[in-house]
Amino acid sequence: MRQKQSSAAAVAELFEHIVRSIHTSSFTLGLNPAQWNALRYLHSASDSSRSVKAFARFQMVSASTASQTIAALVRKRLVTKERDESDGRGVVLALTPRGRDMLQRDPLQALAEAFAMLDDPALTAAAQIGADVARNMFLVKNGKDVNLSNADCAADEREDPHHRR
Amino acid sequence: MNAKILIIDDSSEHRRLVTEALIDDGYDVTVTADGVEGLTAYRAHQFDLVITDVLMPGADGLEVIRAIREAGATVPVIAMSGGGASFPAAISLSASRALGAVEVLHKPFRIAELRDAVQRALVR
Numbered sequence: 264m265r266q267k268q269s270s271a272a273a274v275a276e277l278f279e280h281i282v283r284s285i286h287t288s289s290f291t292l293g294l295n296p297a298q299w300n301a302l303r304y305l306h307s308a309s310d311s312s313r314s315v316k317a318f319a320r321f322q323m324v325s326a327s328t329a330s331q332t333i334a335a336l337v338r339k340r341l342v343t344k345e346r347d348e349s350d351g352r353g354v355v356l357a358l359t360p361r362g363r364d365m366l367q368r369d370p371l372q373a374l375a376e377a378f379a380m381l382d383d384p385a386l387t388a389a390a391q392i393g394a395d396v397a398r399n400m401f402l403v404k405n406g407k408d409v410n411l412s413n414a415d416c417a418a419d420e421r422e423d424p425h426h427r428r
Numbered sequence: 429m430n431a432k433i434l435i436i437d438d439s440s441e442h443r444r445l446v447t448e449a450l451i452d453d454g455y456d457v458t459v460t461a462d463g464v465e466g467l468t469a470y471r472a473h474q475f476d477l478v479i480t481d482v483l484m485p486g487a488d489g490l491e492v493i494r495a496i497r498e499a500g501a502t503v504p505v506i507a508m509s510g511g512g513a514s515f516p517a518a519i520s521l522s523a524s525r526a527l528g529a530v531e532v533l534h535k536p537f538r539i540a541e542l543r544d545a546v547q548r549a550l551v552r
Binding site: 309310311312317320321323387389390391393394397398 | 490494497511515516517518519522523526527528533534536537538541
C-alpha cells in the first residue's frame with residue numbers, strides 16, 4: 264500500500280511538471296493560458312454555445328472571469344461579438360481570421376505532438392488513464408474516497424445532489 | 429436502408445427530444461436509459477451510430493465509449509454532456525474525445541446542431 268502511494272505521488276509529480284511546462288509555455292504571443300483556452304473553446308463550440316455564459320458554464324468559471332477573458336480577446340481583435348440572428352437579443356462570439364491564425368500557433372500543439380509520438384496502444388492507454396485520473400481528481404476535490412474503482416465512482420455520482428444529467 | 433442509431437441518456441426529457449428529432453429524420457432509433465442497458469443493446473444489435481450522455485449513474489458514457497472501443501468496434505460515437513459539480517463538461521467532453529468519440533455536444537444544444545453532428549458522424 265505504501266509502495267503504491269509512493270508511486271502515485273511520483274506520477275503526480277511527473278504530471279505536475281508536464282502541466283506546469285504547458286502552463287508556462289502558454290504565456291506567449293501576447294496571450295495567457297485562459298485566453299488560449301477560450302480561443303480553443305470558440306474554435307470547436309457550436310453556434311448556440313458561443314457565448315460568454317456558455318463558456319463560463321463549460322469551464323466552470325465565474326461569469327465575470329469568463330467575461331474578462333473574452334473582453335481581452337476582443338480588444339486584441341482575435342474575437343468578435345455579433346448579434347445572435349436566431350433570437351435578436353443575445354450575442355454570439357466568433358473567432359476573427361486573426362484568431363484562427365493564432366490557433367495555428369497554439370502552444371498546446373507541443374503536447375499533442377508528444378502524445379502523437381506514442382504508438383497506438385500507448386495512446387489509447389494514455390486516453391484511458393487521463394479520463395480516469397480526471398474523474399478521480401474531481402471525486403477527491405469533492406471529498407470522496409481516493410481509492411474508488413470506476414464502478415464506485417459512477418455510484419457516487421448517482422448520489423451527488425449536484426450531479427447534472 | 430435507414431441508419432440505425434442507439435441513444436443512451438438517463439434524462440427522460442432529453443432522451444425524448446433527441447429521439448423525436450431523429451425519428452422525424454427517418455433514422456431507426458433504439459433508446460436506452462443508462463450505460464448498462466445501452467451496452468446490452470449495443471452487443472445484441474448492429475448500430476451505425478451511438479449517441480451517449482457522459483454523466484449517468486451506473487456505467488457512464490466514458491465507460492460506454494471505452495467498452496465499444498475495447499471490443500475493437502469503429503462505430504462512430506457522439507458524446508453529450510452538460511457537465512456537473514463532480515465532472516465539468518470541459519473535462520468530460522475532452523475525455524470522451526480522447527477515448528474515441530467523433531463528435532461532442534455540449535448540453536443544451538439546438539436540434540439543428542444534433543442533426544449536423546449526426547450527419548457528420550455517419551459519413552465518416
